[in-house]
Amino acid sequence: MSDGRALAREFLEQQRQLGGDWVVLPEGPTPGWRPGSVGPPENAALTPGASPGNTQARPAREGSDLPPPGISYDPPGGDLFSNDPVPQAVSLDVIAQLVAGCTKCRLCEGRRHTVPGEGSAEARLVVVGEGPGRVEDETGRPFVGPAGELLTKILGAIELPRERVFICNVVKCRPPENRLPQFDEIAACVPYLFRQIEIVKPKAILAMGGTAAQTLLNTKQSLGALRNLVHRFRGVPLIVTYHPAALLRNPNWKKPTWDDVRIARRLID
Numbered sequence: 001m002s003d004g005r006a007l008a009r010e011f012l013e014q015q016r017q018l019g020g021d022w023v024v025l026p027e028g029p030t031p032g033w034r035p036g037s038v039g040p041p042e043n044a045a046l047t048p049g050a051s052p053g054n055t056q057a058r059p060a061r062e063g064s065d066l067p068p069p070g071i072s073y074d075p076p077g078g079d080l081f082s083n084d085p086v087p088q089a090v091s092l093d094v095i096a097q098l099v100a101g102c103t104k105c106r107l108c109e110g111r112r113h114t115v116p117g118e119g120s121a122e123a124r125l126v127v128v129g130e131g132p133g134r135v136e137d138e139t140g141r142p143f144v145g146p147a148g149e150l151l152t153k154i155l156g157a158i159e160l161p162r163e164r165v166f167i168c169n170v171v172k173c174r175p176p177e178n179r180l181p182q183f184d185e186i187a188a189c190v191p192y193l194f195r196q197i198e199i200v201k202p203k204a205i206l207a208m209g210g211t212a213a214q215t216l217l218n219t220k221q222s223l224g225a226l227r228n229l230v231h232r233f234r235g236v237p238l239i240v241t242y243h244p245a246a247l248l249r250n251p252n253w254k255k256p257t258w259d260d261v262r263i264a265r266r267l268i269d
């Protein structure tokens, strides 16, 4: 098997593990492909579920090297006339205080610290992960420990110091044993995240991992299907990429993650 086919097989296996759709390779060479060429035909951009040999490759948008548009999700805002303090919170500090006293879901029972998020209220980029892990629960800070160090390096690579970004998670308390947050826990917690994004008003959002992407886009599509598109959350461009913890388990995803964060960087410039 040639190196190219071995790489393609490895890539497709990764997509399958991520829940992407099966890809049926066309019989014969892909139109535009020449023996010895690498990558897709010159005038094609890989689309959702991007995979070598994907027969649904769409042309890139004319005059732009950004990926094509994806999902647009515009959840209703809070009712300003209700007694709910979250939609009326005027700052990130107020949100953090509300989170600190929150008992809206069962995740409050095992937490040591709430982890509301940290960073600049003027940030041009908001990074959203899944939920606090052990070190985050101990410190009350998001994305610390090995995955956090990797995120700091990723941001450094696009010349964004961590303190100029706002970093947070979908749920603000640690799920036991680092399990995935459950649907009702996400539903209880997500108003905090939505209000944080409203307050920061970023130029772009980077959703890291399937939980963040699916929550912010209100979809069940796999991470593999959501990458390589410019989605919108309340009009703000949103890019989907792998969670740093997943990158530590699978270094092969570093290259696609690098591609994704460079797109996010272009969106905030």
Ligand code: SF4
Binding pocket: 099, 102, 103, 104, 105, 106, 107, 108, 114, 171, 172, 173, 185, 188, 189
């Ligand atoms: S996870 Fe969110 S909704 Fe649940 S208790 Fe913590 S702050 Fe409240």
